[in-house]
Amino acid sequence: MPKKLKYDCLKCPGYCCSYPVIEVKDRDAKRIAKHFGLTMEVAEKKYFKSAHGYKRVMKRKKDPHFGKICQFFDTTARRCTIYLARPFPCKDYPGEDNCGYYDFLSFERLAQVDKNFISTTDHKED
Template identity: 35%
Template sequence: MQPVNLRAFKKQANLHKTTFRRFLGRIESQPPRFLDKLAEELDPQVWQEVDCLSCANCCKTMSPTFTPTDIKRIADHLNTTPEQFKDKWLEFDKKDGDWMNKKQPCQFLDLKTNKCDIYEVRPADCAGFPHLRKKRMADYLHVHKQNVEYCPATFRLVEKMREQLSFSQGKWTITKP
């Protein structure tokens, strides 16, 4: 497994994001029956190539949504109340109705090690990120469209899907390289 070169990744992501988003949009509009199985097969390959701890770009540039359950669990872990936790670290996004980090990078990211200081009690959104193996992958394609420019694992998954999927005569087929 190679460490992620964040500068090179950002350059690649910027170069391919429109193509990858278009590709995911096409899948979203007409998902192949075998999409979940393909994602399940590609997932271990992706994780052999991507080392999250060498990257942490998600924690540096994105904010998870904090559910009420997350807030209570993390506040308990930090020996504070949910209200004090929200006042200190979070802001409410009125548009989406979500609690988000006030600042970036995430206040719980140790920038020297790229490790999470509250890993054991991290938000569910963080625990599931980057959502590569969701049961109904078609329901998460909109998330992958966003994450492809932030997450090297998502980028590699979409890249591998593009290498293996072909759309012709109104249907998807697998053309393994």
């Protein structure tokens, strides 16, 4: 029986997507290229770069909350635009049944009296 997760990604502004290094292995890169109907050569140039000692990481773009975020993150809806094709580190995050960032946000949100603060309880489903 799968573990019950103690967090809800739909109530998060995408903290894990703001990591400066999201490694993309060959298998992940092929899946992303296929998702867009591109060759690996085109996908390599368009979506990935070599950085921080890694062969391939996700390119990033500007983000109003974190400064920079994964290029496949919708900064308005705060959601991954390639969710089904996302690389393994994204699928595996946080690697346990709870997310420390979500726990931190939940605690802070309880202490906030600011209705404009990102809330874990005010999320509207699409």
